[in-house]
Amino acid sequence: MSEKNYKIDNGGSAPSYETASDSAYIGEHAPVSTTVWGRFQDSFKPNEVYLANSRMRESEGHNFDVEAATKRTAQSPLARHLKGRHLQMIAIGGSIGTGLFVNSGRALSSGGPASLLIAFGIIGIMxxxxxxxxGELAVVFPVSGSFSTYSTRFIDPAWGFSMGWNYAMQWLVVFPLELVAASITITYWHPDVNNAVWVAIFWVLIVIINFFGVRGYGEAEFVFSLIKVVAVVGFIILGIVLTAGGGPNGGYIGGMYWHDPGAFNHGFKGLCSVFVTAAFAFSGTELVGLAAAExxxxxxxxxxxxKQVFWRITLFYIVALTLVGLLVPYTSDRLLGASSVDATASPFVIAIENAGISGLPSVMNVVIMIAVLSVGNSSVYGCSRTLASLAEMGQAPKFLGYIDRAGRPLAGIIVTSIFGLLAFVSASPAEGDVFNWLLALSGLSSIFTWGSVCACHIMFRKAWKLQGHTLNELAFKAHSGVVGSYLGLLLNILVLIAQFWIAVWPIGTKPNAIDFFQAYLAAPVVIVFYVFYKIWKRTKFVSPSECDLVTGRREIDIPALIEELEAERAxxxxxxxFYRTYKFWC
Structure with a gap:
């Protein structure tokens, strides 16, 4: 492939995809400053590929042009600075946050230890x-926007529009929530200091990290994830010792709490209530696919x-939560106060304190604070990239697609950062109502995103076969194959049905509109976005026999790729x- 990143002709036409390499274009046609400060200032100027893509978008008419949108996302000038170690740690520990450390307590309280394991296990399989x-899609098409782009490309541009804004809104909401959660962990040591002070400090820290670009995000996540992984492994070892009766208070615990108060709470409805909590805990795992473009x-x-996701699901969620269910009874009063912004209700902390161990609860709170900051950092990353890809496809205001010469989606980062200032609502008496409704917007977002990914993979495989390709041409094939995608899509639909039941008939109360919309608001929002864009742009469903399987492929020399893959397999x-087994799972 050419060493040159993108070629722009004298007429100002769109950059040519065929000349793209694996490095980000940073404006080689523009004059380069000779001073450090000058280069810093120049890095914020618009990337020339971004300018060319903008001119391409302006020349389009009212109707949505799938081919043009696909080309722009394939030519996105985002910086490609993420390394293998960054992706490894993002995959292993990137999304471990309040969902595991705190909200698992709410799930334990509402469903019991057996429901906790069953629900997390089902969501884990999904x-x-x-x-x-x-992963299969992202290896073939490492394009900007990932899942929303694939929905536009393989299903329907209107569905891609809906999925893109659904995902962007999810992270817009999560960012201020995580800032508040991080500030509340500090009150464990400094209860007299106003939360707004810590919100301001954490907001500045996360914004600065993201202004360093994808490399700053990658390095921060590498450190954050490493700390979280070490903490969870340490808790697992400690939990085994405590369950066996090795704590300061002594006494064999074993499966005592599974018998009294019991394995289940609220029966089947209690199990269904845990699904969304489990989905929230796993949300962010898909960032690996979003990061492929960089x-x-x-x-x-x-x-x-x-492949590392398997180990995270098995080790960090299933094993850790099994021990939580053994060490903390679901009748614990402290669990009943669990919420997305209450770190003191963490079952991990409760388990350590119940064992009579001093000092470690403070260490665990530090880990929770780091985990929360990590998710906040991922929020800015995920939202800014999604907004930029939506703008590149013409599905969002053009200014949101601004990418500078350093490969940063500058407008997306700024908009997400400004929305994060909602965290200062924590100083208001209306804090609870505001955050409950914000959380309602993102409650089911991950379920829709994951279901859409499975549907895209199914349609991609159909198109791949119909257009004469074989599976040997794929550099990476999903272990679960297309059957796994059908299973994943079915499980996502079943979770939506279960959550609808809980939304209509909530546990412990009569049916009411507030509880319904706080549990299910994301669904009507997705439908409204889809119908609006479908009518406005008059989009059509994409036919598998006609969809574009060329634009955006990083590997364009198919015979050479097949030869290389066959050599690797041989x-x-x-x-x-043992080595083959290791490579299969790792």
Whole structure:
């Protein structure tokens, strides 16, 4: 492939996809300053590829042009600075946050330890199929916007519009929520200081990290995720010791709390109530696919990162929550106060305190604070990239697509950062109502995103076969195959049905409009966005036999790619069983 990133002709036409390499274009046609300050200032100027894409968009008419939108997302000048180690840690620990450390307490309280494991296990299986489907798509098409772009490309531009804004709104809401959660963890040590002070400090920290671009995000997530992984592994070891009776208070615990007060709470309805909590805990796992567009060599690094998700689901969620269910009874009064912004209700902290261990609860609160900051950091990253891709496709205001010479989606970062200032509502008496309704907007967002990824993979495989391609041409194939995507789509639909039941007939109260919309608001919002864009742009469903399978592919020399893949597979067959098993799972 050419060393030159994007070629722009004298007529100002769109950049040519065929000359794209694996490095980000940073404006080589523009004069370069000779001073450090000058280069810093110049980095904020518009990228020339962004300008060319903007001119392409202005020349389009009212109707949505799928081909043109696909080209712009394929040519996105986002910086490709993420390395393999960044993706590995994002995959292993990137989304571990309040969903695991805090909200698992609410799930334990409402459903009991058995419901906790069953719901997290089902969502884990669903997510395993989703991430592998996404990995296959992202290796073939490492384009800006990932899942929303795939929905536009393989299903319907109107559905892509709806999924893109659904995902962007999810992270817009999560950012201020995580800022407040981080500030509340500090009150464990400094209860007299106003939360707004800590909100301001954390907001500045996260914004600065993201202004360093994708490299800043990658390095921060590498450190944050490493700390979270070490903490969870440490808790698992400690939990085994405590369950066996090795704590300061002594006494064998075993499965005592599974018998009294019991394994289930509120029966089948209690189990259904845990699904959305589990989905919230796993949300962010799909960021691996979003990061593919900013990875230097996605064909080499992305498959390994996708495989790591299995270990995160098994080790960090299933094993850790099994121990939580053994160490903390679901009748604990402290669990009943669990919420998305209440770190003191963490079952991890409660388990340690119940064992009579001093000092460690403070350490666990530090880990929770770091986990919350990590999710806040991911919020800015995920939302800014999604907004930029929507703008590139012509599905959002053009200014949101602004990408500077350093490859940063500057407008998206600024808009997300400004929305984060909603965290200062924590100083208002109306804090609870505001955040409940904000959370309602994002409650089901991940379910829609994951279901859409599975549907995109199904349609992609149909198109791939109909257009004469074979699976041997794929650098990475989803372990679960297209059958896994059908299973994942079915499970997503079943979770939506279960949540609808809980929304209409909530646990402990009579049916009412407030509880329904706080549990199910995301669904009508997605439908309204889809219908609005469908009518406005008069979009059509994409036919598998006609959809574009060329634009955006990083590997365009198919014969050379097939030859390289066959050589890699032949070399792997020569290795021993243990090495082949390791490569399959890692």
């Amino acid at each position: 997510l395993y199929t989703v991430v592998h489907a996404l 990875t230097a060599n996605p064909r080499k690094t992305l498959p390994s990162a996708v 070399a792997l067959k020569q290795r021993n069983f």
